[in-house]
Amino acid sequence: MTVANAELSGAVLPRSFFARPAVEVAPELLGLWLWHGRTAVRIVEVEAYEPDDPASHSFIGPRPRTRSMFGPPGHLYVYRSYGVHWCANVVCDAPGVGSAVLLRAGEPMVGASLMAQRRAPASALRQLCSGPGKLCSALAIDATQDGVDLCRPGGSPRLSAPVGIDPGRGPTGWVPNPTDVIRTTRIGISKAIDQPWRWLLTGSPHVSRRAAQG
DNA sequence: CGAATGATGGTCT
DNA sequence: GACCATCATTCGT
Known part of the structure; x- marks a missing residue:
């Protein structure tokens, strides 16, 4: 990493930050930076998934795929969506609970050209990370990063x-x-569709879908 | 602008 | 065999 990027990287968060229900952590993730290698985004859209939530992968209890979702907070849970895309979550609450925040969109902050390369043929800045699958593609996050600790200074990926x-x-x-x-x-679920557990940064053009006009 | 649809693979019934 | 925490493309208004 360059010196400039090191200065831009900021400080990681204490694990205690994530040791709360996802519905509490989720809105506070907005504005934080997710780093992977030489690329970084500012988080602009998130969704919370909770253990008693029929829409959550944790609802039916631990499975091999969802193992990391029941692990320690502050780690990554990565799963494959529709057989095509990868989606990244930040594990929350105590180990064994099954609470996580889906990272749905980000604003490219560092390494935008590299992200555009990974996202080709898409090239417009606001299309690079405007969805959970796009975000992982742009940051080169896949099953390899499942379970990784996001709280390690200098680690990758990290928050x-x-x-x-x-x-x-x-x-x-x-x-x-x-x-x-x-x-x-x-968005994009069929169960528990009335839970208001999606948060966006006001006015951000980098979200997956704009909020309905008030 | 919105609606419809195929790609593609793991998990669950 | 059904069901997806999606995306890019195509077709319609």
């Missing part, structure tokens, strides 16, 4: 706070301004 923000400050760490966040129902 970090914006530059200049101390993620260890305050009771829950980094918290975005509430007026910067929009809350909606989740």
